[in-house]
Amino acid sequence: MTGIGKPTTWCEWQSLPGRWHPTPEVLAETLDGGQSFRWHQTDGIWTGVWAGNIAQLCLRDGALHWRAPASLQSTVASALPLCLGLDRDWTALTDSLPWRSDAHLAACIAAFPGLRILRQPFGETLLGFLCSATKQIVQIKQMVALLAKKHGAIICRAGPLTPPSGGISNAARQFHRLPRWDELARVSEKELRACLLGFRAGYIHRTARFLAARPGWLEETESLPYAAAKARLLELPGVGEKVADCVLLFGAAKLEAFPVDTWVLKSLARRYGLDGWKPAPVAHFGRTHFGPLAGLAQQHLFAWERKHGGR
DNA sequence: AGGCAGGTGGCCA
DNA sequence: TGGCCACCTGCC
Numbered sequence: 001m002t003g004i005g006k007p008t009t010w011c012e013w014q015s016l017p018g019r020w021h022p023t024p025e026v027l028a029e030t031l032d033g034g035q036s037f038r039w040h041q042t043d044g045i046w047t048g049v050w051a052g053n054i055a056q057l058c059l060r061d062g063a064l065h066w067r068a069p070a071s072l073q074s075t076v077a078s079a080l081p082l083c084l085g086l087d088r089d090w091t092a093l094t095d096s097l098p099w100r101s102d103a104h105l106a107a108c109i110a111a112f113p114g115l116r117i118l119r120q121p122f123g124e125t126l127l128g129f130l131c132s133a134t135k136q137i138v139q140i141k142q143m144v145a146l147l148a149k150k151h152g153a154i155i156c157r158a159g160p161l162t163p164p165s166g167g168i169s170n171a172a173r174q175f176h177r178l179p180r181w182d183e184l185a186r187v188s189e190k191e192l193r194a195c196l197l198g199f200r201a202g203y204i205h206r207t208a209r210f211l212a213a214r215p216g217w218l219e220e221t222e223s224l225p226y227a228a229a230k231a232r233l234l235e236l237p238g239v240g241e242k243v244a245d246c247v248l249l250f251g252a253a254k255l256e257a258f259p260v261d262t263w264v265l266k267s268l269a270r271r272y273g274l275d276g277w278k279p280a281p282v283a284h285f286g287r288t289h290f291g292p293l294a295g296l297a298q299q300h301l302f303a304w305e306r307k308h309g310g311r
Numbered sequence: 312a313g314g315c316a317g318g319t320g321g322c323c324a
Numbered sequence: 325t326g327g328c329c330a331c332c333t334g335c336c
Contacts, residue, residue, distance in 0.1 A: 133318040134319095134331090134332095135316060135317075135333095135334090136315095136317080136335080136336095138335075139316080139333090140317080142334080193332080196334070197332080198333055199319095199331040199332050200332080201332085237319090238318085238319065238320090239319085240320080242317070242318060243317090243318070243319085246317075262316085278326085279318095
């Protein structure tokens with residue numbers, strides 16, 4: 001648990017309970033397609049950090065396997081299934097989307113079968129998406145990594161990422177968790193800017209101060225139904241419609257949230273004839289057209305657009 | 312080399 | 325309400 005002393009070793013690879021058999025592409029799109037900014041892939045192994053958890057994932061013969069630093073094994077074993085949405089039947093959820101009457105949605109689903117929505121810590125999701133304004137995923141990941149490295153507590157040190165025979169990196173690596181909001185409230189805006197945040201530093205600084213003055217506010221928000229939770233998130237500086245919906249979709253599993261970003265705007269403009277529509281009416285169209293699981297549909301449209309973008 | 316990027320907030324009519 | 329524009333700065 002502490003950052004000093006001998007690095008812990010990784011436990012043995014174990015098969016993941018549940019019935020998710022994603023292709024490498026679907027796994028990548030789920031972990032690194034803009035929902036989360038703390039999963040990184042090296043040599044076919046995905047490493048993810050959330051709250052105090054560290055896990056690695058890999059595909060072997062089409063089956064998903066995981067391991068964790070030995071000292072964290074039991075906590076990760078219980079946290080990982082929820083994080084990956086293994087508690088829900090995504091086949092059934094996806095099947096209930098209106099793909100039978102929507103050929104484009106059907107194509108998007110077929111392109112990424114089994115794509116799912118992650119369930120990440122609420123506060124960390126808020127932090128990630130406060131960084132996201134007019135930035136691409138690579139850059140958001142850099143910001144978040146710097147925030148963790150400079151302002152987040154060390155979770156543990158773990159041994160080589162790859163087996164010794166792999167020869168890529170045998171150095172033990174330190175893993176930091178993201179700073180909590182009460183910790184961020186003590187970081188100056190200037191220090192935040194040093195994490196490549198630019199004008200987003202102000203959003204994070206002011207949001208941190210807001211939250212620090214209201215203990216329990218964030219937890220309470222997470223527990224509210226979608227509409228009420230969204231209204232509260234919109235009170236935060238730097239949180240608009242799009243960020244609020246992302247936080248609720250990826251950090252609270254509210255599948256009715258329908259974030260409208262430039263990709264989804266383009267997708268609906270071209271595929272659904274909504275040229276020239278503004279984000280607000282597009283969001284309304286999305287919620288009514290795709291129904292109560294609109295957020296899941298959105299993720300498929302988003303993935304398709306990223307893959308085929310520009311055509 | 313310079314424009315652009317998973318938006319938001321604050322101005323104007 | 326609706327449309328612009330500044331806001332930072334590292335990447336492609």
